[in-house]
Amino acid sequence: MGSPLCVSIFLVLSIFIQSSVHGQSLRLEPFGSSQAVETKKTFQDTKTRFLLFEGENDQGCQIRLHHPDTLQQCGFNSSLPLVMIIHGWSVDGLLENWIWQMVAALKSQLAQPVNVGLANWITLAQNHYTVAVRNTRLVGQEVAALLRWLEESVPFSRSNVHLIGYSLGAHVSGFAGSYIGGKHKIGRITGLDAAGPLFEGSPPSDRLSPDDANFVDAIHTFTRGHMGLSVGIKEPIAHYDFYPNGGSFQPGCHFLELYRHITKHGLNAITQTIKCSHERSVHLFIDSLLHTSMQSTAYLCSDMNSFSQGLCLSCKKGHCNTLGYHIRQEWHSKKSRRLFLVTRAQSPFRVYHYQFKMQFFNQIEKPVETTFTMSLLGTKEEMQKIPITLSEGIISNKTYSFLITLDMDIGELVMITLKQENSAVWTNVWNTVQTIIPWGREPLNSGLVLKNIRVKAGEIQQRITFCSENMDDPQLHPTQEKIFVRCDRNSKKLKQKTE
Ligand SMILES: *[C@@H]1O[C@H](CO)[C@@H](O)[C@H](O)[C@H]1NC(C)=O
Numbered sequence: 025m026g027s028p029l030c031v032s033i034f035l036v037l038s039i040f041i042q043s044s045v046h047g048q049s050l051r052l053e054p055f056g057s058s059q060a061v062e063t064k065k066t067f068q069d070t071k072t073r074f075l076l077f078e079g080e081n082d083q084g085c086q087i088r089l090h091h092p093d094t095l096q097q098c099g100f101n102s103s104l105p106l107v108m109i110i111h112g113w114s115v116d117g118l119l120e121n122w123i124w125q126m127v128a129a130l131k132s133q134l135a136q137p138v139n140v141g142l143a144n145w146i147t148l149a150q151n152h153y154t155v156a157v158r159n160t161r162l163v164g165q166e167v168a169a170l171l172r173w174l175e176e177s178v179p180f181s182r183s184n185v186h187l188i189g190y191s192l193g194a195h196v197s198g199f200a201g202s203y204i205g206g207k208h209k210i211g212r213i214t215g216l217d218a219a220g221p222l223f224e225g226s227p228p229s230d231r232l233s234p235d236d237a238n239f240v241d242a243i244h245t246f247t248r249g250h251m252g253l254s255v256g257i258k259e260p261i262a263h264y265d266f267y268p269n270g271g272s273f274q275p276g277c278h279f280l281e282l283y284r285h286i287t288k289h290g291l292n293a294i295t296q297t298i299k300c301s302h303e304r305s306v307h308l309f310i311d312s313l314l315h316t317s318m319q320s321t322a323y324l325c326s327d328m329n330s331f332s333q334g335l336c337l338s339c340k341k342g343h344c345n346t347l348g349y350h351i352r353q354e355w356h357s358k359k360s361r362r363l364f365l366v367t368r369a370q371s372p373f374r375v376y377h378y379q380f381k382m383q384f385f386n387q388i389e390k391p392v393e394t395t396f397t398m399s400l401l402g403t404k405e406e407m408q409k410i411p412i413t414l415s416e417g418i419i420s421n422k423t424y425s426f427l428i429t430l431d432m433d434i435g436e437l438v439m440i441t442l443k444q445e446n447s448a449v450w451t452n453v454w455n456t457v458q459t460i461i462p463w464g465r466e467p468l469n470s471g472l473v474l475k476n477i478r479v480k481a482g483e484i485q486q487r488i489t490f491c492s493e494n495m496d497d498p499q500l501h502p503t504q505e506k507i508f509v510r511c512d513r514n515s516k517k518l519k520q521k522t523e
């Protein structure tokens with residue numbers, strides 16, 4: 025499983041590294057005084073083609089610096105915000121399909137209409153990676169020049185601008201934000217899996233960073249690396265940095281799925297598969313536009329390991345936020361917040377996150393290794409047989425916490441059914457025990473007692489404790505279903521009676 029994936033990552037990284045070797049220097053030139061002079065440079069024309077889209081399926085209309093007539097021709101409405109898409113590095117010199125999907129989504133899905141633009145820098149992007157990296161500064165300057173010119177030409181403010189940059193385009197956005205100068209900043213920048221090589225570890229002025237706009241958000245989807253290099257940047261670069269599924273690799277992007285893709289799409293599938301995790305950032309963002317009622321929530325956490333234990337489902341004090349276009353644009357400190365979430369492998373990506381906490385009492389001396397299946401009954405839906413393996417073995421009095429994600433909204437959780445599956449280890453223990461003490465007809469005894477299950481539902485921020493329905497027999501019996509119901513049910517009823 026792991027090795028074909030490594031091959032695909034290695035391929036991508038080789039392309040990056042190879043092109044780096046062709047370039048002269050690996051490091052980016054820091055901001056010098058010459059750069060600062062260039063900031064003030066007024067462009068007569070730009071190498072970047074700025075396109076504006078009037079309709080959903082429009083091919084774009086070019087607006088040109090110092091040609092105010094092009095603004096009218098292209099239908100620029102200065103009283104509306106401007107959302108500008110900025111693409112990344114290009115191998116084939118073609119604009120990628122996601123651009124048209126994003127344009128269509130922005131044009132058709134927003135309650136408040138916006139001007140939708142594209143900074144097409146494809147001729148500068150189709151180069152050796154290092155050259156393309158150097159060009160990001162020039163393109164950033166050109167974007168900044170365009171925005172300054174817009175402010176001079178029509179009643180328009182940069183605070184109404186939202187740059188959405190993918191891969192190298194994320195850093196282009198950052199440079200635009202720093203080159204624009206003046207007292208005020210660009211409104212918002214979204215970095216979609218901002219490029220890693222030659223940017224990871226560099227100072228904030230040399231990459232996208234929170235000070236490039238009033239609000240910066242970033243989605244990291246392909247940070248799994250090789251020898252310290254990864255396609256997407258790992259470090260936080262925004263006010264809110266989202267790490268879907270940990271950020272290193274995305275579900276549904278596995279190399280094994282390549283075979284299916286090849287039969288469908290031919291050899292093009294290879295680049296598609298390599299791009300899959302990187303481009304997932306884009307599709308998560310588009311998904312947030314397309315499914316307004318299915319927004320994904322992400323939660324502040326130190327790392328994916330803690331997140332997978334369900335330890336980070338809090339929303340207090342801005343500890344959670346919405347992934348994508350509809351993010352809450354508030355931030356509490358200059359420090360980046362790293363947010364985690366699980367997603368599905370395809371759109372709609374949203375899942376529901378639950379933390380389950382169980383404390384067992386183990387009447388057998390040694391740790392019990394076992395597998396459970398858990399069924400959840402909600403007010404709307406039921407989820408059957410979710411497998412749970414506590415791999416370390418169950419030790420008495422230790423609380424086990426884990427994350428369970430559901431694809432659908434089951435409503436409010438009302439009942440949990442837990443069933444201990446037959447495990448070979450346990451059967452051995454049982455056989456030994458049984459030869460010593462014959463328990464007759466009594467059901468098999470696992471030696472495990474579980475009195476309650478504590479659940480926290482991330483999306484609705486609710487904590488519920490479930491108690492064993494049959495308190496007379498708190499033992500878990502292998503292969504028998506044990507039912508847990510809300511502990512507070514009785515107390516609630518009691519309160520109602522006294523009213
Ligand atoms: C520009 O947008 C505003 C606000 O939606 C609208 O009222 C106005 O008619 C638009 N102007 C043009 C020329 O479309």
Ligand SMILES: *[C@@H]1O[C@H](CO)[C@@H](O)[C@H](O)[C@H]1NC(C)=O
Nearest residue numbers: 384385386387419420421422
């Ligand atoms: C488990 O904890 C309870 C109190 O929380 C204690 O009375 C009991 O001795 C503990 N059992 C073991 C096996 O540690």
